[in-house]
Amino acid sequence: MADLTLGSTSPAERPAPSRRRVQNVNAPLWRNAIFVAPYLVFFVLLLIVPLFWGMWMSLHKADAFSTGRFVGLANYTRLFNDRIFLQAIGNTFYFVLLTVPALALIGLLLALALNRQTRTAAVLRTVFFASSVLSVTIVTLIWRIVFVPGFGLLSTVYGWFGATAPAFLSDPKLVMIAIAIATIWWCVGLPMMLFLSALQQIPGDIYEAAALDNAGRWRTFRSITFPSIKRTFVLVVVIQIVLQFQLFGQARLMTNGGPNNVSTPLVLYIYDAAFKRWDLGLGAAASEVLFALILVAAMIQYLVSRRKGEDA
Amino acid sequence: MSTMTSPSAQTGAGPSGMVGRSTGDRVILALTIAMAVVMMAPLVWVVALSLKDNKELMASMNAVFHAPYTLQNYLNILTTSSVFRWILNSLIVSGGVTLGTLVLCSLAGYGFARLNFPFRNVLFVIVLIGLAIPEQAVLIARHQLFSWLKLHNTYPGLILPWLSAPFGVFLMTQYFRAIPKELDEAALLDNASRFKIFWKVLLPLTVPAQATLGIFTFLSVWNDYFWPLISGTKKEMYTLTVGIASTQTNFAQSEGLGFLMSQAVFASAPILILYLFFQKYIVTAVSGAAVR
Numbered sequence: 222m223a224d225l226t227l228g229s230t231s232p233a234e235r236p237a238p239s240r241r242r243v244q245n246v247n248a249p250l251w252r253n254a255i256f257v258a259p260y261l262v263f264f265v266l267l268l269i270v271p272l273f274w275g276m277w278m279s280l281h282k283a284d285a286f287s288t289g290r291f292v293g294l295a296n297y298t299r300l301f302n303d304r305i306f307l308q309a310i311g312n313t314f315y316f317v318l319l320t321v322p323a324l325a326l327i328g329l330l331l332a333l334a335l336n337r338q339t340r341t342a343a344v345l346r347t348v349f350f351a352s353s354v355l356s357v358t359i360v361t362l363i364w365r366i367v368f369v370p371g372f373g374l375l376s377t378v379y380g381w382f383g384a385t386a387p388a389f390l391s392d393p394k395l396v397m398i399a400i401a402i403a404t405i406w407w408c409v410g411l412p413m414m415l416f417l418s419a420l421q422q423i424p425g426d427i428y429e430a431a432a433l434d435n436a437g438r439w440r441t442f443r444s445i446t447f448p449s450i451k452r453t454f455v456l457v458v459v460i461q462i463v464l465q466f467q468l469f470g471q472a473r474l475m476t477n478g479g480p481n482n483v484s485t486p487l488v489l490y491i492y493d494a495a496f497k498r499w500d501l502g503l504g505a506a507a508s509e510v511l512f513a514l515i516l517v518a519a520m521i522q523y524l525v526s527r528r529k530g531e532d533a
Numbered sequence: 534m535s536t537m538t539s540p541s542a543q544t545g546a547g548p549s550g551m552v553g554r555s556t557g558d559r560v561i562l563a564l565t566i567a568m569a570v571v572m573m574a575p576l577v578w579v580v581a582l583s584l585k586d587n588k589e590l591m592a593s594m595n596a597v598f599h600a601p602y603t604l605q606n607y608l609n610i611l612t613t614s615s616v617f618r619w620i621l622n623s624l625i626v627s628g629g630v631t632l633g634t635l636v637l638c639s640l641a642g643y644g645f646a647r648l649n650f651p652f653r654n655v656l657f658v659i660v661l662i663g664l665a666i667p668e669q670a671v672l673i674a675r676h677q678l679f680s681w682l683k684l685h686n687t688y689p690g691l692i693l694p695w696l697s698a699p700f701g702v703f704l705m706t707q708y709f710r711a712i713p714k715e716l717d718e719a720a721l722l723d724n725a726s727r728f729k730i731f732w733k734v735l736l737p738l739t740v741p742a743q744a745t746l747g748i749f750t751f752l753s754v755w756n757d758y759f760w761p762l763i764s765g766t767k768k769e770m771y772t773l774t775v776g777i778a779s780t781q782t783n784f785a786q787s788e789g790l791g792f793l794m795s796q797a798v799f800a801s802a803p804i805l806i807l808y809l810f811f812q813k814y815i816v817t818a819v820s821g822a823a824v825r
Contacts (some may be wrong), residue, residue, distance in 0.1 A: 226616065226780035248649065249649045249650050249651045250649070250650055251650060251651060252650075252651075252824075253644070253648035253649060253727075254644065254648075254650035254651075255644075255645035255646030256640045256641060256643055256648060256727075256731070257641045257645060257650075257656070259636075259637055259640060259641070260637040260638065260640065260641035260696075260702055261641070261656070263637065263696040263697040264660060264663065264697050264699065265672075265695070266697070267675065267693060267696070267701075268671060268697040268698075269659075269663070269675035269692055271671035271672075271675040272666055272670060272671050272674075272677060274674035274678070275670060275671055275673055275674040276676075278673065278674060278677075279792075295740075301631070303690045303722075321620040328676060328768040331565065331568075334561050334562070334565045335565065339567075341562065341598050345565055345566065345569050347809070347812060348569045348572060348573060349569065349572060349814075350618070350816060351805065351808060352572070352576075353799055353819065354752065354756075354804050354805065354807075354808045354815065355756070355804070356756035356758065356773070356774045356777075356801070356804075357756065357773075357774065357780070358747045358757050358758060358773075358774045358777045358778040359777065359797055359800065361699065361778075361781070362579070362777065362781055362793075362794075362797050363575045363578075363579050363797070364575065365781070366575075366582065366790075366794070367575045367578065367580060369754065370791065372590065372594045374575060374578045375613070376594070377594045377595065379596075380594075380595075396669075406572065406575070411819060411820060411823055414816050414819075414820045415820055415824070416822065419819065421783065438557060456824065460824075466665060467668075467669065468689055468750075469756045469758075469759060470759070474778055488669055488759075489670060491669055491673075492759075492763075493673075495673045495676075496676070496763050497671075500672055501677065503654065504673050505673050505674070508669045508670050508672065509670065511667065511669050512667060512670035513667070514668075515665070516665060519664075520665075523665075526708060528674075
């Protein structure tokens with residue numbers, strides 16, 4: 222574009238410099254890469270190299286000091302013969318099942334309830350998102366002090382009614398649920414905000430038409446609201462699956478995987494293998510399995526968000 | 534509850550605005566408020582505990598619900614806690630990462646959006662694919678690499694890994710692409726250098742994106758737990774998350790419970806206050822990053 226205007230205004234006067242400039246704009250020049258080079262150095266050294274190095278390590282008997290002897294797929298066979306690893310995968314899926322539907326539904330209900338321009342609604346939105354800015358350490362500290370037997374909030378509340386609170390952090394049937402409750406409390410703000418911004422994009426006149434037709438609350442939701450935010454719903458679910466799959470801090474700090482590994486998720490297994498037992502090869506193999514699982518979810522997210530972009 | 538009955542000016546944006554104040558509306562609002570109370574209860578519990586003397590708590594937890602309350606636990610922080618050191622560490626690390634990310638990603642975003650160089654599109658696609666790489670897939674190798682470079686328990690060791698995150702490059706490239714090209718072309722005609730165009734003409738226009746990326750980066754690093762846990766293992770290199778976590782182990786016996794809670798409240802207060810002031814930016818940044 223630039224060369225045309227430039228060429229026609231002053232073709233005779235300064236042909237050489239304008240030529241050069243034309244090249245600057247359009248031609249692929251190595252020196253133009255200088256702007257992206259600094260980032261790419263970090264990208265390659267700290268992301269791409271470790272990624273492939275990790276894959277390489279998963280084929281070796283590696284410890285803290287060296288990438289040892291090549292063992293082929295032995296780490297992977299070891300992994301899939303390890304009852305605790307299989308249990309960790311099961312635990313992770315169980316946790317995703319406990320949290321993701323709840324997060325999506327509660328987030329949607331809150332968004333529907335708070336999608337109005339009143340002071341109260343604004344304050345409530347602030348409250349429901351506030352926990353999202355806390356770190357996992359604070360969240361688990363708060364929830365341990367709620368669940369802990371004897372002096373926890375739940376124990377105290379149960380005590381008023383002369384009852385004893387169930388042992389949320391030591392009963393094998395309850396630990397995952399306790400971790401899920403803390404997680405939902407921590408994470409519900411994001412789904413709510415995503416749904417809110419989707420709801421605000423629905424044009425108001427559709428609702429006016431529905432009100433004229435005397436459509437009820439449920440009818441309006443089913444035939445107007447939900448179809449308009451269906452994509453956001455799928456997106457929220459996929460984002461949360463990817464996020465909750467990486468459960469680590471809550472499990473480590475609330476139960477440390479116990480009792481008897483019933484609350485050990487995949488990432489905690491990786492952490493224990495690599496940084497507690499320093500069996501780096503095994504840990505690397507386990508993280509490749511996690512990587513594969515997350516890639517599938519990320520692929521779905523990409524497809525969903527791209528379809529959304531094309532529509533807009 | 535009183536705000537509910539106050540005649541607030543409804544502009545009628547949402548579906549409920551159309552219907553007006555029906556009974557169903559009030560029920561929904563009441564339920565939501567009840568849920569907010571439940572949501573706040575654990576926080577209030579922690580703050581209340583932090584205001585109690587330990588001997589009283591040992592006698593009965595119901596002491597939480599009546600006076601006397603004391604600030605002694607908070608005063609004890611000043612003299613006995615390492616929390617200041619941890620906050621300082623977290624500030625250095627989060628600040629360093631944020632600054633580095635803004636510089637690297639602005640440069641790269643401009644480069645990918647505006648300049649042509651060999652393999653540009655291929656490189657950009659590779660960076661985008663990098664978005665899908667979870668931290669856990671690179672952690673172990675990164676940890677070994679940093680061991681060899683003797684970077685563990687140093688500030689660069691805590692800062693550098695974050696600078697490889699592709700999200701900021703993606704965000705800034707999108708933003709630079711949205712700026713009309715005529716601006717650069719006009720500047721090019723004035724014989725401005727590429728860097729001058731970037732610095733003087735385009736960068737000032739990207740302030741909103743810088744704010745989004747900066748807040749999101751700062752918050753993510755401030756709250757990160759995994760990398761500092763395995764890299765900053767010396768007590769004086771703990772970040773706030775790891776430091777607070779390290780105090781949690783000894784709390785089965787309720788000794789010093791109030792002190793522990795006061796430390797937690799003290800540690801989370803700054804970020805909550807920032808949240809109250811910059812709520813809009815934080816929400817935009819976090820949800821923007823989630824959808825990407």
